[in-house]
Amino acid sequence: MKKIHIVGLGLLGGSFGLAAKNKFTDIIITGTDVSEKNLQEALNLGIIDEAKDAADADTDIVILATPADALGDLLLKTLDQIGANTLVFDVGSTKAKLCALVADHPKRKQYLAAHPIAGTEYSGPSAAFAGLLDRKVTIICDLEKTDLQLKEKAYKLFDALNLKLRFMDPEExxxxxxxxxxxxxxxxxxxxxxxxxxxxxxxxxxxxxxxxxxxxxxxxxxxxxxxxxxxxxxxxxxxxxxxxxxxxxxxxxxxxxxxxxxxxxxxxxxxxxxxxxxxxxx
Structure with missing residues (x-):
C-alpha cells in the first residue's frame, strides 16, 4: 500500500487517512474537499500529505467520503479518470442507487461498494481520529463484481485497520x-x-x-x-x-x-x- 487519495476530508474520510498513516509508515495520502477550509485543515492536521483534485495514475485506492447525494456523479467521474490498477470504494450509507448507476460502466470491476458502520455526532476534519474504525463492521455489497486482485488492496487496508467485514446485496x-x-x-x-x-x-x-x-x-x-x-x-x-x-x-x-x-x-x-x-x- 503506497498511495491513497481521499475525496471528502470530514469525519470518515479523515479517519481513514489518519488510520492508514498509523498502519503504513511509507504511505502517501493525497486528497481534496469542496470546502477550502476543510482542505486546509486536513493538511494542517496531517490527514493528507498533499492537496490534489484527482488521484495520480499509480494510486492504489481512492476513497469517496462525500455526502450521499454527491456520490453518484463523483463515482462516475472518478472511474473515468483512474488508472488500470486503482480501486475505488465509497463509504456512503446507501448502496442500491450507486450499484445500479455503475452496473454497466466499463470500469465497474474497479469499484467496491463499502459502508463502514462508524461515526460520531461530530463532523469535519477536526472530528477525525485514527481509532474511529477499529473493530467496526464494514458492509460490502456486490463483492463478486469487483476485480479479484483489486479486492486484495481493500482487504489489506481493512485488515490493517481492524475492520470486520460483512456481506449483503445493496437493496438488503x-x-x-x-x-x-x-x-x-x-x-x-x-x-x-x-x-x-x-x-x-x-x-x-x-x-x-x-x-x-x-x-x-x-x-x-x-x-x-x-x-x-x-x-x-x-x-x-x-x-x-x-x-x-x-x-x-x-x-x-x-x-x-x-x-x-x-x-x-x-x-x-x-x-x-x-x-x-x-x-x-x-
Whole structure:
C-alpha cells in the first residue's frame, strides 16, 4: 500500500487517512474537499500529505467520503479518470442507487461498494481520529463484481485497520440501514425538535436533562449536510420504517391515554428483548 487519495476530508474520510498513516509508515495520502477550509485543515492536521483534485495514475485506492447525494456523479467521474490498477470504494450509507448507476460502466470491476458502520455526532476534519474504525463492521455489497486482485488492496487496508467485514446485496443493505441507523437519527432529531419547541428556557433543558435524554438526543448533533441527503437517497426504505415507527408511537400513546398500565408494561417487556440482541457483541 503506497498511495491513497481521499475525496471528502470530514469525519470518515479523515479517519481513514489518519488510520492508514498509523498502519503504513511509507504511505502517501493525497486528497481534496469542496470546502477550502476543510482542505486546509486536513493538511494542517496531517490527514493528507498533499492537496490534489484527482488521484495520480499509480494510486492504489481512492476513497469517496462525500455526502450521499454527491456520490453518484463523483463515482462516475472518478472511474473515468483512474488508472488500470486503482480501486475505488465509497463509504456512503446507501448502496442500491450507486450499484445500479455503475452496473454497466466499463470500469465497474474497479469499484467496491463499502459502508463502514462508524461515526460520531461530530463532523469535519477536526472530528477525525485514527481509532474511529477499529473493530467496526464494514458492509460490502456486490463483492463478486469487483476485480479479484483489486479486492486484495481493500482487504489489506481493512485488515490493517481492524475492520470486520460483512456481506449483503445493496437493496438488503439499504433496507436494514433504514431501520437500525437512519430511523435512529430521525428519532433523535425529532426528539430534539420537540423539546426545543416546548421548553423555550434553555437553562431548564440543561438543568433537567438526565443521561437518558442526553444519550437519546446525541445524534441530533449530527451534520445536516450529511444526513439530509441520506434521508432522500434512501427515501422509500425510510418511509417504510417511519410508517411502522409512527404506528407504534400511536399505539403507545393510546395505551397511555387509556391509563392501560398493563398494556404499556407488556409492550415494554416484549421490547426488552432488544437487550439480548445488542448484548451479543459484548
Amino acid at each position: 443493505h439499504d433496507r436494514h440501514l433504514a431501520f437500525v441507523s437512519h430511523l435512529s437519527h430521525i428519532s433523535s432529531f425529532m426528539l430534539g425538535k420537540t423539546v426545543l419547541q416546548k421548553m423555550e428556557d434553555e437553562k431548564n433543558i440543561f438543568d433537567m436533562a438526565g443521561s437518558g435524554f442526553a444519550s437519546t438526543v446525541r445524534l441530533a448533533k449530527s451534520s445536516p449536510a450529511m444526513w439530509a441527503p441520506i434521508f432522500t437517497e434512501n427515501k422509500d426504505n425510510i418511509l417504510s420504517a417511519l410508517d411502522g415507527y409512527i404506528a407504534n408511537l400511536s399505539a403507545f400513546r393510546d395505551n397511555i391515554a387509556a391509563s392501560d398500565g398493563q398494556a404499556l408494561s407488556d409492550d415494554m417487556t416484549e421490547i426488552n428483548k432488544i437487550r439480548d440482541i445488542l448484548d451479543l457483541e459484548k
